[in-house]
Amino acid sequence: xxxxxxxxxxxxxxxxxxxxxxxxxxxxxxxxxxxxxxxxxxxxxxxxxxxxxxxxxxxxxxxxxxxxxxxxxxxxxxxxxxxxxxxxxxxxxxxxxxxxxxxxxxxxxxxxxxxxxxxxxxxxxxxxxxxxxxxxxxxxxxxxxxxxxxxxxxxx
Amino acid sequence: xxxxxxxxxxxxxxxxxxxxxxxxxxxxxxxxxxxxxxxxxxxxxxxxxxxxxxxxxxxxxxxxxxxxxxxxxxxxxxxxxxxxxxxxxxxxxxxxxxxxxxxxxxxxxxxxxxxxxxxxxxxxxxxxxxxxxxxxxxxxxxxxxxxxxxxxxxxxxxxxxxxxxxxxxxxxx
Numbered sequence: 308x309x310x311x312x313x314x315x316x317x318x319x320x321x322x323x324x325x326x327x328x329x330x331x332x333x334x335x336x337x338x339x340x341x342x343x344x345x346x347x348x349x350x351x352x353x354x355x356x357x358x359x360x361x362x363x364x365x366x367x368x369x370x371x372x373x374x375x376x377x378x379x380x381x382x383x384x385x386x387x388x389x390x391x392x393x394x395x396x397x398x399x400x401x402x403x404x405x406x407x408x409x410x411x412x413x414x415x416x417x418x419x420x421x422x423x424x425x426x427x428x429x430x431x432x433x434x435x436x437x438x439x440x441x442x443x444x445x446x447x448x449x450x451x452x453x454x455x456x457x458x459x460x461x462x463x
Numbered sequence: 464x465x466x467x468x469x470x471x472x473x474x475x476x477x478x479x480x481x482x483x484x485x486x487x488x489x490x491x492x493x494x495x496x497x498x499x500x501x502x503x504x505x506x507x508x509x510x511x512x513x514x515x516x517x518x519x520x521x522x523x524x525x526x527x528x529x530x531x532x533x534x535x536x537x538x539x540x541x542x543x544x545x546x547x548x549x550x551x552x553x554x555x556x557x558x559x560x561x562x563x564x565x566x567x568x569x570x571x572x573x574x575x576x577x578x579x580x581x582x583x584x585x586x587x588x589x590x591x592x593x594x595x596x597x598x599x600x601x602x603x604x605x606x607x608x609x610x611x612x613x614x615x616x617x618x619x620x621x622x623x624x625x626x627x628x629x630x631x632x633x634x635x636x
Contacts, residue, residue: 349506
């Protein structure tokens with residue numbers, strides 16, 4: 308299994324909603340069914356981004372086939388110093404059977420699960436579980452290139 | 464503890480303050496014992512409006528009204544929280560982007576929680592000539608008769624912007 312990692316500069320470069328729109332644009336192209344599904348959960352995703360949970364643990368994207376994608380957001384000085392994420396080599400959500408996991412603090416998780424009840428491809432997980440920010444990349448790789456972060460491969 | 468980063472761009476301070484105020488109000492709603500599902504469902508519309516009117520200079524305040532639906536209108540207010548915008552908080556316009564979570568925590572401590580039967584809404588107080596934003600409509604504030612306004616201090620700021628947090632409690636000072 309290989310993993311692709313991207314970091315999207317968030318506040319103050321972008322609002323939380325604009326950050327989610329950038330992430331949706333990384334994962335899907337216009338007109339794709341998955342794009343409508345991701346757009347439908349903008350409120351939940353933007354709230355989690357505003358709380359900066361996505362800087363502590365990644366959004367994990369599992370395509371039906373192909374590389375897993377982990378997306379972090381950068382905030383404050385890291386956002387100002389960071390680079391725009393390069394596009395992915397493929398659209399990972401083209402084929403049905405994908406899933407997307409958003410990190411969430413334990414105190415918010417019940418409400419977020421209720422709000423995502425009608426969105427079976429999208430879930431929230433406790434950000435304290437599994438992947439942590441310890442090895443989160445400080446910035447994205449140069450435009451037009453992609454990097455496999457081998458440390459990420461060792462994570463659950 | 465206050466955290467901050469220095470920057471000198473008006474757009475960045477607008478973004479920082481818009482998202483920061485919504486985040487702070489959601490924390491107040493949650494700490495008040497009310498569900499935050501409503502503000503999450505409206506998040507996209509709220510953030511677009513607040514960021515637009517901060518950027519245009521029309522936003523005077525972002526207000527959270529907590530009310531009891533069982534009470535008659537005009538006497539149903541049970542609590543209110545205002546983020547009042549100061550456009551010249553930093554006179555030189557060269558302030559850092561900062562957020563003071565202690566100000567929100569203090570406000571929550573002073574107010575306690577509300578019965579779960581209460582509801583809430585967010586109201587933007589805008590100056591005349593504000594640009595329209597889809598999803599927002601006109602309204603008037605609930606009466607604050609019998610309430611006293613208390614200031615908790617400036618909760619977040621950036622560039623020349625500052626957002627002062629205050630709350631209303633029933634009774635005299």
